[in-house]
Amino acid sequence: MITISDLEKYYATEEVRTIALNKLSFKVKEGEFVAIMGPSGCGKSTLLNILGLLDDPDGGSFVFNGIEVAGFNERKRAELRKHNIGFVFQSFNLIDELTVFENVELPLIYTGVKPAERKVRVEAVLEKMQIMHRRKHFPQQLSGGQQQRVAVARAVVNNPKLILADEPTGNLDSTNGNEVMDLLTELNEAGTTIIMVTHSEHDAKYSHRIIRMLDGQKVTENILADYKSPVSSLTPEGGTLTGAEINK
Numbered sequence: 001m002i003t004i005s006d007l008e009k010y011y012a013t014e015e016v017r018t019i020a021l022n023k024l025s026f027k028v029k030e031g032e033f034v035a036i037m038g039p040s041g042c043g044k045s046t047l048l049n050i051l052g053l054l055d056d057p058d059g060g061s062f063v064f065n066g067i068e069v070a071g072f073n074e075r076k077r078a079e080l081r082k083h084n085i086g087f088v089f090q091s092f093n094l095i096d097e098l099t100v101f102e103n104v105e106l107p108l109i110y111t112g113v114k115p116a117e118r119k120v121r122v123e124a125v126l127e128k129m130q131i132m133h134r135r136k137h138f139p140q141q142l143s144g145g146q147q148q149r150v151a152v153a154r155a156v157v158n159n160p161k162l163i164l165a166d167e168p169t170g171n172l173d174s175t176n177g178n179e180v181m182d183l184l185t186e187l188n189e190a191g192t193t194i195i196m197v198t199h200s201e202h203d204a205k206y207s208h209r210i211i212r213m214l215d216g217q218k219v220t221e222n223i224l225a226d227y228k229s230p231v232s233s234l235t236p237e238g239g240t241l242t243g244a245e246i247n248k
Contacts, residue, residue, distance in 0.1 A: 145176030
């Protein structure tokens with residue numbers, strides 16, 4: 001699903017050039033659960049931004065689902081991103097002025113899903129995440145664990161091929177953190193590819209493989225468990241775009 005080769009990213013001012021990613025290379029297969037670890041400043045967040053098509057690399061190759069996306073402009077990145085990638089953030093990133101239902105519905109509005117279908121899909125995912133009883137509440141009326149359940153629901157409502165999780169349990173206690181990791185594991189077992197940035201050795205053990213980074217490079221890779229490549233259940237209605245569609 002993902003192949004990055006000699007990926008480079010740097011940030012430059014008039015006085016200094018900082019290398020965030022230094023010819024980084026690795027692959028992620030469909031259905032894998034991969035944890036990325038390393039100290040602060042090692043390039044994890046930069047990598048996640050590029051994998052999430054929020055930023056463009058300065059060098060190297062990034063192939064996503066058979067499409068070379070390095071060099072895509074923002075419009076093409078946004079189109080591919082909104083149909084194929086879900087995000088789960090440490091800080092939840094819910095919109096306080098919207099209800100739980102409306103927060104989860106938002107990605108479907110962006111992708112043009114009709115109101116009747118939006119209602120069915122949002123209610124289904126809220127039931128799955130066991131948060132349906134809070135659908136009319138606002139984020140600030142929820143516990144941290146409930147907010148992260150809503151964030152996971154929002155990430156998966158479009159049936160994405162890939163979920164990117166950035167420290168998904170960082171603001172949660174151990175009980176709620178374990179519940180969120182169990183949810184991600186269930187989604188992965190159902191066929192969703194997951195890449196998770198984490199500082200938690202405990203959370204990383206939920207993955208199939210741990211990639212450790214230092215100074216913008218991969219330094220070690222540990223395989224924790226085997227995985228079975230899933231038979232994709234995604235349909236065009238689920239939102240997967242092809243290279244031909246993106247390049248129209």
